[in-house]
Amino acid sequence: MLDYGQVLDLLTDDERQVQSTARDFLDAEAMPGITDAWEKGEFPRDLIPKLGEMGYLGANLPSEYGTAGVNNMSYGLLMYELERIDSGLRSFASVQGALVMYPIYSYGSEEQKQNYLPKMASGEMIGCFGLTEHEGGSDPGAMKATARKDGESYVLNGSKMWITNGNIADVALVWAKDDGGVVCGFLVPTDTPGFVANEIKHKLSMRASVTSELVMDDCRIPASQMLPDVRGLRGPLSCLTQARYGIAWGALGALEAVYEDALAFSKTRSTFGKPIASRQLVQTKFVDMVSDHTRGMLLAWRLAILKDQGKLNYSLVSLAKRDNVRAALLAARSAREILGGSGIVLDHPSIRHMLNLETVDTYEGTHDIHTLILGRDITGENALE
Amino acid sequence: MALNIIVCAKQVVDPETPASAFRIDPDTKQVVPAQGIPPVVNGFDENAVEAALQIKEASSDATITVLSVGSGFVMDVMKKPLSMGADQLILVDDPAVGNLDAFGTATALAEAIRKIGEYDLILCGRQASDWDNAMVPLGIAEILGLPCITIAQKIEVSDDGVTVHKALSDGYEVVKAELPAVVTITNELGEPRYPTLRGIMTASRKTPTVWDASEVGLSHDQLSHKLDLTELYIPVSDTECEFIEGEDDADSGRLLALKLREARLI
Ligand SMILES: Cc1cc2nc3c(=O)[nH]c(=O)nc-3n(C[C@H](O)[C@H](O)[C@H](O)COP(=O)(O)OP(=O)(O)OC[C@H]3O[C@@H](n4cnc5c(N)ncnc54)[C@H](O)[C@@H]3O)c2cc1C
Numbered sequence: 062m063l064d065y066g067q068v069l070d071l072l073t074d075d076e077r078q079v080q081s082t083a084r085d086f087l088d089a090e091a092m093p094g095i096t097d098a099w100e101k102g103e104f105p106r107d108l109i110p111k112l113g114e115m116g117y118l119g120a121n122l123p124s125e126y127g128t129a130g131v132n133n134m135s136y137g138l139l140m141y142e143l144e145r146i147d148s149g150l151r152s153f154a155s156v157q158g159a160l161v162m163y164p165i166y167s168y169g170s171e172e173q174k175q176n177y178l179p180k181m182a183s184g185e186m187i188g189c190f191g192l193t194e195h196e197g198g199s200d201p202g203a204m205k206a207t208a209r210k211d212g213e214s215y216v217l218n219g220s221k222m223w224i225t226n227g228n229i230a231d232v233a234l235v236w237a238k239d240d241g242g243v244v245c246g247f248l249v250p251t252d253t254p255g256f257v258a259n260e261i262k263h264k265l266s267m268r269a270s271v272t273s274e275l276v277m278d279d280c281r282i283p284a285s286q287m288l289p290d291v292r293g294l295r296g297p298l299s300c301l302t303q304a305r306y307g308i309a310w311g312a313l314g315a316l317e318a319v320y321e322d323a324l325a326f327s328k329t330r331s332t333f334g335k336p337i338a339s340r341q342l343v344q345t346k347f348v349d350m351v352s353d354h355t356r357g358m359l360l361a362w363r364l365a366i367l368k369d370q371g372k373l374n375y376s377l378v379s380l381a382k383r384d385n386v387r388a389a390l391l392a393a394r395s396a397r398e399i400l401g402g403s404g405i406v407l408d409h410p411s412i413r414h415m416l417n418l419e420t421v422d423t424y425e426g427t428h429d430i431h432t433l434i435l436g437r438d439i440t441g442e443n444a445l446e
Numbered sequence: 447m448a449l450n451i452i453v454c455a456k457q458v459v460d461p462e463t464p465a466s467a468f469r470i471d472p473d474t475k476q477v478v479p480a481q482g483i484p485p486v487v488n489g490f491d492e493n494a495v496e497a498a499l500q501i502k503e504a505s506s507d508a509t510i511t512v513l514s515v516g517s518g519f520v521m522d523v524m525k526k527p528l529s530m531g532a533d534q535l536i537l538v539d540d541p542a543v544g545n546l547d548a549f550g551t552a553t554a555l556a557e558a559i560r561k562i563g564e565y566d567l568i569l570c571g572r573q574a575s576d577w578d579n580a581m582v583p584l585g586i587a588e589i590l591g592l593p594c595i596t597i598a599q600k601i602e603v604s605d606d607g608v609t610v611h612k613a614l615s616d617g618y619e620v621v622k623a624e625l626p627a628v629v630t631i632t633n634e635l636g637e638p639r640y641p642t643l644r645g646i647m648t649a650s651r652k653t654p655t656v657w658d659a660s661e662v663g664l665s666h667d668q669l670s671h672k673l674d675l676t677e678l679y680i681p682v683s684d685t686e687c688e689f690i691e692g693e694d695d696a697d698s699g700r701l702l703a704l705k706l707r708e709a710r711l712i
Contacts, residue, residue: 074522075650078529086640116643129643
């Protein structure tokens, strides 16, 4: 693991073992097929049961429902290792764990927890998270999706856009407004009549991940499918804080991947009789990558400790998501540049990561939206709304 | 049937260490650990742990003890067999056993096995990736007066002993021995399982037993080197590249074969 700041020394034996095992496992099981999957525009579904078997789905949730129950440091390291392979893989795990299992665990009924969590932990059941709609994802409060109460049912109408896992999901956690205009969460089995997922094709980013539009047309579900313990935007936003935490770690994994590849290339590639690694302009790029990675690791490490202590503030998560993702994106662009022409083909990972990271920079709150969240927190003045 | 399995496992320099990071100290005749590249459990020893776990799964009532002799153990590395599912870990951790020859290592392991007392099957990797000697398991068997079957690609335990498919270059031999016995395991047995998060969490609650050399009853004399390492160096390898051109691909192939034959490579 790239660890210029010796952060691994700050971890426990178990946390280091989680990281090294995840690296070995993913290098053997996920890395070999990822470029092909990305090129074909497919999510490598054969990995799902293996990820479940290893305990990587919803890993930081307490172990009572079949989850592994590791701490947030180990969970962060897992996200790092998943995204070192591909952001699509980390997105799958983030959606499953942080955006669907976490709210079921935190806000669900006992019956919902029993029904969904063990099967989602093993990968037998897949979830997706429907918050964003066609209009202005940055402003989720403006959502139009509705859930009308009708006896012992809710009838859902509306659509959701850019939904990861949409077409492979067994259950969609859909956020919609109830009759009083309050945002609530609904667990919609994807085979419910009136529910349709349309896969979004022609993506040039996150190609090894399924992204879909969800359409609900008089989609009737039992009232017991509503998450009972949360009302309002706090629900989905709390999930986003969980997922953003994982992204803050994950982006650094992508950064390591592009850095290591470009560094190896630069040592063997010669121009004017010298390896390009010996050139100051090239070295500057590597120094920026390592600086950003080192800063990012220290921040992610601190985040994990605060999260385990229950003291993590959402604005610090915004800061880490914003900085670490942008750093990874810039590193991927630099790595692509160092590779010259070789950088535009999939033989090297940088262009794949670079294109993926365009999404990571946008989803879960765009870079600019996080700037505005932080600006509001720092100055007390709201420039967002 | 209750079965006590001991698996001997060695901490070694990661064989994946890139050549550029591989250093030796010619004066002390030792490998200098590369910065930032942690050691690993010897690969064949992980195969041996896997073999033990498969036996345990088949016979249900087995206890797996992993035993290692050395110094400077890295705990997250050495706990890997526990995370894979072994029951306990015993480390003979002492500078006195840090740099032994094969005979000393076999002696130290054999004494530790005597101290453990109950054992039916001792599994080792076929060789360790650092020195590739493949001598230690035979030494253990000799000292303890046990039969030893080497290079097992398949192993089964039944009431009348252990049955091993011993890998040969052109197939395998079926060999049986009564228990207790020493068996060395090769990678043809199959990939060792990855520790799951649950396995790592379970292992984290287990504390390894640590003995020093005197607790195992090892004397200085017993450990003195029987083999002397006279020189340690990194070989210089020269590569020359020659392009063989023929009239067409078939001709190039024929000329290549001739060259290889001349060089006595085929
Ligand atoms: C591959 C992929 C997967 C995704 N997966 C999911 C998923 O699983 N579930 C889900 O719910 N969503 C998902 N999303 C949606 C994602 O979260 C949104 O795309 C994101 O929140 C931005 O919303 P938008 O695309 O509607 O852009 P908009 O909100 O319309 O923003 C457009 C631009 O305007 C800027 N902007 C917006 N408001 C302001 C402001 N007040 N001040 C200044 N600038 C502003 C933004 O920064 C951005 O640059 C996914 C997106 C992608 C691309």
